[in-house]
Amino acid sequence: xxxxxxxxxARLQALLPVGELQTQRADLAFLxxxxxxxxxxxxxxxxREGFTHLVLLTAVDWIEQEQFQLTYLVCNRSARLDLxxxxxxxxxxxxxxxxxxxxxxxxxxxxxxxxxxxxDFPGSPRLDEDFILExxxxxxxxxxxxxxxxxxxxTYAERPGRVTYxxxxxxxxxxxxxxx
Amino acid sequence: xxxxxxxxxxxxxxxxxxEVEPLRDYYCEALxxxxxxxxxxxxxxxxxxxxxxxxxxxxxxxxxxxxxxxPLMTPRFDAYRYGIQWxxxxxxxxxxxxxxxxxxxxxxxxxRSYEQMQNPKYVVGLGSCxxxxxxxxxxxxxxxxxxQYLPVDLYITGCMPRPEALLAGFLDLKKLIxxxxxxxxxxxxxxxxxxxxxxxxxxxDWDMPDYNW
Numbered sequence: 591x592x593x594x595x596x597x598x599x600a601r602l603q604a605l606l607p608v609g610e611l612q613t614q615r616a617d618l619a620f621l622x623x624x625x626x627x628x629x630x631x632x633x634x635x636x637x638r639e640g641f642t643h644l645v646l647l648t649a650v651d652w653i654e655q656e657q658f659q660l661t662y663l664v665c666n667r668s669a670r671l672d673l674x675x676x677x678x679x680x681x682x683x684x685x686x687x688x689x690x691x692x693x694x695x696x697x698x699x700x701x702x703x704x705x706x707x708x709x710d711f712p713g714s715p716r717l718d719e720d721f722i723l724e725x726x727x728x729x730x731x732x733x734x735x736x737x738x739x740x741x742x743x744x745t746y747a748e749r750p751g752r753v754t755y756x757x758x759x760x761x762x763x764x765x766x767x768x769x770x
Numbered sequence: 771x772x773x774x775x776x777x778x779x780x781x782x783x784x785x786x787x788x789e790v791e792p793l794r795d796y797y798c799e800a801l802x803x804x805x806x807x808x809x810x811x812x813x814x815x816x817x818x819x820x821x822x823x824x825x826x827x828x829x830x831x832x833x834x835x836x837x838x839x840x841p842l843m844t845p846r847f848d849a850y851r852y853g854i855q856w857x858x859x860x861x862x863x864x865x866x867x868x869x870x871x872x873x874x875x876x877x878x879x880x881x882r883s884y885e886q887m888q889n890p891k892y893v894v895g896l897g898s899c900x901x902x903x904x905x906x907x908x909x910x911x912x913x914x915x916x917x918q919y920l921p922v923d924l925y926i927t928g929c930m931p932r933p934e935a936l937l938a939g940f941l942d943l944k945k946l947i948x949x950x951x952x953x954x955x956x957x958x959x960x961x962x963x964x965x966x967x968x969x970x971x972x973x974x975d976w977d978m979p980d981y982n983w
Binding site for chain 1: 874875878901902903907908909910911912913914915918968972973974975
């Protein structure tokens with residue numbers, strides 16, 4: 591019998607109050623999960639439903655709603671199914687339960703999120719060590735309230751004379767000079 | 771300062787205790803020196819000819835432009851026929867090709883590698899990123915002007931420059947060296963304080979010796 595995401599979701603919903611399934615493809619769907627249920631959901635998926643591979647853990651900054659969305663994408667390799675769990679956590683203070691005991695690779699993702707978004711994962715190994723940036727003191731750079739251009743202008747020396755053209759207008763001028 | 775960089779006493783596996791000072795340069799206690807020309811112009815010309823015919827590039831790809839150096843090693847472009855070859859360590863190389871964008875983290879390694887290279891040494895900036903930031907002009911983590919941090923002898927424009935452009939650039943560099951105009955290393959030694967101030971301005975956690983070569 592072919593397993594599919596709808597059956598998995600039905601079995602999951604019988605156990606835990608998870609959200610509706612948002613199907614993107616036959617083999618890819620997303621699911622909203624409250625932060626307190628994430629661990630139980632992941633354990634159920636990993637140990638009972640065969641989602642043994644953590645593909646990625648990433649974050650989205652919903653600054654208007656003052657929230658971060660964490661996406662845990664897990665994969666069932668034998669059934670070739672991907673399921674993404676979306677967790678919304680408050681933006682300040684941004685803190686989430688660590689899942690490094692479930693998948694050791696998660697520790698690396700959590701270090702990255704700590705550095706780039708400033709999301710705390712208490713208990714995750716080597717969380718406060720520098721990951722990519724060294725000696726970064728400003729706002730975490732992937733937060734949307736971090737102004738990249740302003741930071742670059744203030745921090746790094748510029749060579750005068752740099753001009754920016756609108757690509758469409760510039761190419762029209764280059765290819766068809768004189769025409770409007 | 772990081773704990774691992776602090777001066778401390780370490781006990782070796784054989785039970786002998788010894789002192790370790792990671793930031794001390796054990797090889798050289800002197801600042802970079804200006805290389806004076808030889809006593810006669812004809813000798814200096816001979817030296818410059820020899821230098822220009824043996825450009826040894828440090829095999830350190832700092833950005834995406836390093837991909838353009840691989841074809842140069844292959845028979846199709848064959849940079850070796852110009853006396854250009856790639857070397858694995860800074861002490862064996864005399865040309866540093868900064869291949870494209872340079873993040874602050876890489877800049878730190880680049881400075882150490884550059885200072886470990888022995889005179890005569892040259893720097894070529896490859897691609898738009900080294901000139902004015904290129905497409906990374908608004909990046910939070912890449913420098914926009916290489917010549918603020920290292921002395922650049924020659925720029926090769928493009929994004930990316932093709933291997934042919936690199937070859938043309940290397941031939942131009944040869945002409946500069948033969949004319950005795952590629953004196954970036956001397957400029958670095960003369961304006962050492964200025965370069966160090968610029969470098970320290972962007973590298974927040976300065977955890978290396980101020981100079982070593």
